[in-house]
Amino acid sequence: GEDVEQSLFLSVREGDSSVINCTYTDSSSTYLYWYKQEPGAGLQLLTYIFSNMDMKQDQRLTVLLNKKDKHLSLRIADTQTGDSAIYFCAEEFSGTYKYIFGTGTRLKVLA
Amino acid sequence: DAGVIQSPRHEVTEMGQEVTLRCKPISGHDYLFWYRQTMMRGLELLIYFNNNVPIDDSGMPEDRFSAKMPNASFSTLKIQPSEPRDSAVYFCASSPSGTGVTGNTIYFGEGSWLTVV
Numbered sequence: 099g100e101d102v103e104q105s106l107f108l109s110v111r112e113g114d115s116s117v118i119n120c121t122y123t124d125s126s127s128t129y130l131y132w133y134k135q136e137p138g139a140g141l142q143l144l145t146y147i148f149s150n151m152d153m154k155q156d157q158r159l160t161v162l163l164n165k166k167d168k169h170l171s172l173r174i175a176d177t178q179t180g181d182s183a184i185y186f187c188a189e190e191f192s193g194t195y196k197y198i199f200g201t202g203t204r205l206k207v208l209a
Numbered sequence: 210d211a212g213v214i215q216s217p218r219h220e221v222t223e224m225g226q227e228v229t230l231r232c233k234p235i236s237g238h239d240y241l242f243w244y245r246q247t248m249m250r251g252l253e254l255l256i257y258f259n260n261n262v263p264i265d266d267s268g269m270p271e272d273r274f275s276a277k278m279p280n281a282s283f284s285t286l287k288i289q290p291s292e293p294r295d296s297a298v299y300f301c302a303s304s305p306s307g308t309g310v311t312g313n314t315i316y317f318g319e320g321s322w323l324t325v326v
Contacts, residue, residue, distance in 0.1 A: 131314070140317035141300070143316075186252065196254065196257065197315060202251055
């Protein structure tokens with residue numbers, strides 16, 4: 099199937115690290131993405147990782163990719179209240195320009 | 210640069226009425242996508258176009274839905290007749306072709322929030 103799975107909710111305290119997990123389906127996906135959706139808005143690209151990488155760090159964001167298990171994670175260091183949003187992982191089916199999004203994880207940051 | 214522009218931003222319509230959602234992709238982008246977001250089903254790909262040609266419409270829920278892209282700068286998603294279960298946020302997105310350092314990043318519009326009563 100084409101399901102990309104994520105846990106639905108995550109709650110953390112301000113200043114802690116958040117880890118959002120995703121399981122994707124297509125082992126040949128070229129790129130994997132993380133998008134952020136704030137209330138009432140569209141999705142914005144946060145970061146991406148190429149499939150031949152294991153890790154990518156971008157300021158407070160760290161993406162880990164385990165190709166064997168088809169597992170992707172996003173770690174947000176020093177989580178702030180402004181990070182409260184829904185986070186989507188997405189895979190691009192290789193060579194198709196077809197993107198499949200996960201169900202989204204709603205992150206709530208407690209002050 | 211202007212992003213992906215969608216209209217209307219909000220629409221409330223009665224069951225049975227025709228609904229037309231509009232999208233202007235980012236200039237120069239070859240790919241255009243229509244997604245639907247609901248609480249129950251998350252973000253679903255409905256259809257996508259490459260160079261104005263529909264490539265994959267397998268996500269279009271039923272014959273009541275149709276999408277067109279008459280030129281590179283405009284696309285519509287039409288629902289006729291609309292039903293309450295069509296209530297959702299409809300996103301248009303566009304992407305340039307080719308794989309650069311950012312992959313095939315897609316850029317989303319702000320969405321059209323549809324309520325069918």
